[in-house]
Amino acid sequence: MQEEPEVVVLRLGHRPGRDERMTTHVGLTARALGADKLVLEDVASGRKETVTDITDRFGGPFEVEVTDEVMGRIRSWDGPIVHLTMYGEPVQKVEDEIRAAHREGALLVVVGAEKIPFEVYEHADFNVGVTNQPHSEIAALAVFLDRLFEGRELDREWEDADQVVVPQEAGKKVVDPDELDNPSEL
Numbered sequence: 001m002q003e004e005p006e007v008v009v010l011r012l013g014h015r016p017g018r019d020e021r022m023t024t025h026v027g028l029t030a031r032a033l034g035a036d037k038l039v040l041e042d043v044a045s046g047r048k049e050t051v052t053d054i055t056d057r058f059g060g061p062f063e064v065e066v067t068d069e070v071m072g073r074i075r076s077w078d079g080p081i082v083h084l085t086m087y088g089e090p091v092q093k094v095e096d097e098i099r100a101a102h103r104e105g106a107l108l109v110v111v112g113a114e115k116i117p118f119e120v121y122e123h124a125d126f127n128v129g130v131t132n133q134p135h136s137e138i139a140a141l142a143v144f145l146d147r148l149f150e151g152r153e154l155d156r157e158w159e160d161a162d163q164v165v166v167p168q169e170a171g172k173k174v175v176d177p178d179e180l181d182n183p184s185e186l
């Protein structure tokens with residue numbers, strides 16, 4: 001993917017016990033689909049290791065930061081902010097405008113776990129719905145990132161991986177990157 005300002009996903013809220021896998025999957029989805037960084041609230045700090053472990057094994061770069069000042073990060077963000085919410089404007093209507101804003105500065109994408117403070121709606125430059133139906137933060141994030149990057153994230157190259165999956169019509173093939181004769185077979 002060509003050089004462009006970074007995309008940071010901020011997971012706002014996390015209910016210990018109930019949200020463990022959801023928060024992990026927000027992180028894994030952010031990483032796999034082209035974001036540069038995940039910001040977690042301190043209450044979700046236990047999820048950092050899982051996401052970092054996947055990055056260590058399958059490549060990066062992808063950063064995970066834990067903060068005890070999550071609202072402060074939103075208030076002080078220097079760039080456009082997207083808040084994913086079923087109440088927002090349809091992604092298909094605002095995606096061009098968001099891409100234009102992202103060319104000018106790092107994009108913060110906020111996804112929730114439970115009720116979101118109204119202040120977030122006010123701080124967001126774009127409140128965006130991936131449909132106006134209730135569903136999942138993971139699904140909303142995946143569709144949003146794919147729209148943002150117009151599919152380019154699917155061809156991303158990964159650095160410093162310990163393991164590389166070689167796509168197969170059937171079966172599983174995972175190799176050490178040094179074993180690859182021809183990296184273009186990926």
Ligand SMILES: C[S@+](CC[C@H](N)C(=O)[O-])C[C@H]1O[C@@H](n2cnc3c(N)ncnc32)[C@H](O)[C@@H]1O
Nearest residue numbers: 084085086111112129130131133135136137140
């Ligand atoms: C409140 S939803 C509920 C799902 C939650 N995992 C649960 O346990 O009930 C959590 C987050 O998903 C995202 N979300 C849900 N539906 C959405 C939609 N249609 N468009 C965009 N984002 C959506 C929002 O970021 C929201 O804060």
